[in-house]
Structure formats: C-alpha cells, structure tokens
Amino acid sequence: MKFTKPKPNQMQIFGRRLFFWDVTVVAFSIALNAYIHFWALPYIDPTIATTKDLRISLNPLALTISMFVVWVIALFYVKAWNPKIAGTGIPEYLMSTRAAFGVVLTLAFASLLFKVDVSRLFVISTFITGALLLIVHRWLGRQWLLRRRKEGLFMRRALLVGPADQVLSLALRLQADVYSGYAPVSVVALANESRTSKGHDFAKMGIDVTPLEAVTAEYVVGSQINAVIAIGSDDLNGERLKQIGWALEGTGAQLIVAPALVDFAGNRLSTHPVAGMPFLHVETPRFEGAKYFVKWIFDVIVGLISFVIFLPVMVVTALAIWIEDRGPVFFVQERIGQRGKPFKMFKFRSMVVNADRQHEALQAAAGNQVNTTMFKDPNDSRITKVGRFIRRWSIDELPQVFNVLNGTMSIVGPRPPLPSEVAKYEANAQRRLLVKPGITGLWQVSGRSLLSWDETVRLDLYYVENWSLANDIFIVLRTIKAVFARSGAF
Numbered sequence: 001m002k003f004t005k006p007k008p009n010q011m012q013i014f015g016r017r018l019f020f021w022d023v024t025v026v027a028f029s030i031a032l033n034a035y036i037h038f039w040a041l042p043y044i045d046p047t048i049a050t051t052k053d054l055r056i057s058l059n060p061l062a063l064t065i066s067m068f069v070v071w072v073i074a075l076f077y078v079k080a081w082n083p084k085i086a087g088t089g090i091p092e093y094l095m096s097t098r099a100a101f102g103v104v105l106t107l108a109f110a111s112l113l114f115k116v117d118v119s120r121l122f123v124i125s126t127f128i129t130g131a132l133l134l135i136v137h138r139w140l141g142r143q144w145l146l147r148r149r150k151e152g153l154f155m156r157r158a159l160l161v162g163p164a165d166q167v168l169s170l171a172l173r174l175q176a177d178v179y180s181g182y183a184p185v186s187v188v189a190l191a192n193e194s195r196t197s198k199g200h201d202f203a204k205m206g207i208d209v210t211p212l213e214a215v216t217a218e219y220v221v222g223s224q225i226n227a228v229i230a231i232g233s234d235d236l237n238g239e240r241l242k243q244i245g246w247a248l249e250g251t252g253a254q255l256i257v258a259p260a261l262v263d264f265a266g267n268r269l270s271t272h273p274v275a276g277m278p279f280l281h282v283e284t285p286r287f288e289g290a291k292y293f294v295k296w297i298f299d300v301i302v303g304l305i306s307f308v309i310f311l312p313v314m315v316v317t318a319l320a321i322w323i324e325d326r327g328p329v330f331f332v333q334e335r336i337g338q339r340g341k342p343f344k345m346f347k348f349r350s351m352v353v354n355a356d357r358q359h360e361a362l363q364a365a366a367g368n369q370v371n372t373t374m375f376k377d378p379n380d381s382r383i384t385k386v387g388r389f390i391r392r393w394s395i396d397e398l399p400q401v402f403n404v405l406n407g408t409m410s411i412v413g414p415r416p417p418l419p420s421e422v423a424k425y426e427a428n429a430q431r432r433l434l435v436k437p438g439i440t441g442l443w444q445v446s447g448r449s450l451l452s453w454d455e456t457v458r459l460d461l462y463y464v465e466n467w468s469l470a471n472d473i474f475i476v477l478r479t480i481k482a483v484f485a486r487s488g489a490f
Helices: 010-038 060-077 090-114 120-150 164-176 217-222 238-247 290-325 355-366 385-392 400-405 429-434 453-465 469-485
Strands: 054-057 156-163 182-190 227-231 254-258 269-274 277-282 330-336 342-348 410-412 438-440
Touching (some): 010 060, 010 120, 060 090, 060 120, 090 469, 156 164, 164 182, 164 227, 227 238, 238 254, 290 342, 290 400, 290 410, 290 469, 400 438, 429 453, 438 469
Parallel strands (some): 156 227, 227 254, 410 438
Antiparallel strands (some): 269 277, 330 342
C-alpha cells in the first residue's frame, strides 16, 4: 500500500537547518580569509613559466568560489544534514572535521594533477577557521537541542519491540535519559505481557502496549512513530524483523535493531558479509600497545598543564587547611591501582585528623545508601569547614596531579578504590582494575555519588573496554562542567 509522503519530523527539520548554517559558516569563513589575504592583490592571469610548463594560477575570486563549491560537496558527502547525527556531539564534530580535511586534500590533489597554483596560506587558514567555526556551530546547535529536549521537544517517538523485561529496561533508560532523543510511546512486549515480572505497568508509564501483528504501516503513521527499536531475542527472529521492516516502508520511520551487545562502543563493532549474511564483528579489547602510549602522553601533557594552572589554588588551599586546625595539609591513603597494585593517593585533607579510623563505624551507622560499596555520606560530621568547600568544588582532588605525573594514576579512568572496597568486588567489578584509576571519569560526570554501585560499575566497564582519546578529552570537558554544576559532589 502506498502512503502520502510523511511530513518531515522535528529532527529532520533540525538536521536541515544545521546543514543550512553549516553552509553559511563555510561561506563566512572563506569570505573572511579571502578579505584578509586578497584585499590588496590584483587578479593573476594564467601564465606560462619560463620552463615552458603550463601552470595555472587561480585568481582570488575563482579560488574562493572553487573552495566553497568543494566544501559544500564535502558536506553533502558526509551527510551533514542527516538527522541521525544531528546533535550527537563528538560524531558530528568529527564529521565536520572530515569534511574540512576532504576540502584540503581535494585542492591539494587538483593542484598537483592540473598544475594549479593556489595560495597555500589562504587554504590552510581557511581550513583551520572553517573547521573550528563548524565545530563551534555544531556545539551551539547541540546545546540548543538539549535544552529543547528537556522541554519534551525534538524527541523521536519510539516503538519498542522485544521481551517484556528487556523492553521495560530500555524504556526506563530512555525515559531517564531525555538527551538520548528517543521517547518510548508504545511497546510490543512479546508474549503479550503488559506487565513485566518486575511488576511495572507500561500503562502507568504512559506507554501503550500493542501486539506484534498490529504493527502495520497504518499504525506507525497514525501513531506518528519515528523509530521502531527491536531488541534481538529468540522470539524476534530474522523473519519477524523483515516483516517489521516491510511494514515501515513508506512511513519514514527507522528500524533500529538493538542487539544484546550493550555497552560496546561503535568503534569496536563492524559488519561484514559472510555466506550472504551480515555478521557483526566485535573487536576484543586490549589494554596495552600504541593507543595506551598515546594515553600516557595525554596524561603527562594535561598533568603538567594542570599543575602550572592550579599551583596558586593549591598553595592557597594548603594555607587554609593548615590555618583552620594546624593539622597536616595532605591526606595520603592507600588505594588499589592498575592490576590490583596498591599505591599512595594524595588529596588535600578535608576531614578532621585521623578521620579514616571512623570510616567503618560511620558506614554501619548510615544504613542504606544509594552506593553501598563506594560509601559517601553527605552529612559526614568529620568534614571540616574548609573541607566542605574544597569538596564542593573538587579542589581536594588537585594533588592527584602528582599521582598522574608519577604514573600511578591517569587523568581519566575509574575511581581508585579502597582495599576494603576491592575485597567486596565481584568478578565483573574486578575488570575496573585493568587500567589505571583516574582523577575523573564517566562516574564523575554522570552523577558521582548519586549513582548506584551497579550503575557505577557499568559506566566504569564501558570506559575500560571502549577507551579512546576523543572520549578522554570529552570527559575532561564534561568534568569542568560537572564541577561548576556541583552535581553529586559532597
């Protein structure tokens, strides 16, 4: 059955607007650099060099137009208008950078192939300016989008298909994380279970329940479904997935298959055809080699820069701690590092002297906590006045820069656990110790002490198994934001 072409949804419109402003930013960057470089230069006509070789020198107008056209083509090639990548952060920043690199490489190749002389300074300065402005523009667009999503706008209406408990788990995660951009509005709980074994009622969550047979094109269009997310299981085989895909033809809705491989980063997954079937290959994580040498370089550079920048803050903090009670400035504690090796971790002392001796008694008296393994009490009576301030702003963590520089810690990684905490670890939590602990990490920027232990482990394991330099940089930037927001810090 044929349907009237669906109207563009909010995200499609947003993607197209981003593309329009991408082109505008590129035009501005090229025009700005052309003004700077060519304002006083006359047009240059094609000439033949004394070597008798024909070499063409593009005049400024021809060069700027050529660069603009090539850049727009590059943006089309990387699908800068694609709503799937709009507002995703790092992926779209990388996309913008790839487009800019493509322009430079194209101009360089054309210059060599056709012996065209171009202003290298103009091309390089335009590339740098354009790439940076595109990233800034995309960042501003993402911030605007996230604010709208907090208001319930620019969300993809999603239909979830799969086993009831797994559908429930995904629905809860999507509802909790509005920034994901998917709002579950309907589910197909296989075996027609409207209530899961955990006792959650989909109706009370504001989610409709429908049988799989009712998932037709008419239903998708009538319910304004933008995405169907299918969770792979024994009850949802390839034949059923094909039928769902056929039902979506002409509706404009996406079919998204969520395999059981949760918490695997996209750079570890690749699809290759085998015997006519798409096989999903998963790269086995490695915790040594060239990329971890890059991580070490990153740690040293950021550690040295941090030491220089924060040295005045550390001096003032040390004086304030000493003046308050004349006690030691630093708190040195044994923590467990990479591969279970103990090390001495440095912090500014934020509690009364010998506070660590009262730790177990306070933990027992506190009763039920959100995170019972990594114990933190927001009303801890041991915290001093100066300590409460420096904890609130994470200043107490600054001496860990020395741990980074001596190689026992990293800038980004799982939080360094106490030996008593490690003694409680189950097998999966032990994997947190495969890499160096960090001053900051996913735990720090995702809620910190407000997270449960299970969620803390899940975030740390995701980081451990899917490390990348881009992620480290992103986490450092988010840490700065989290510190000023003071979320989950006490």
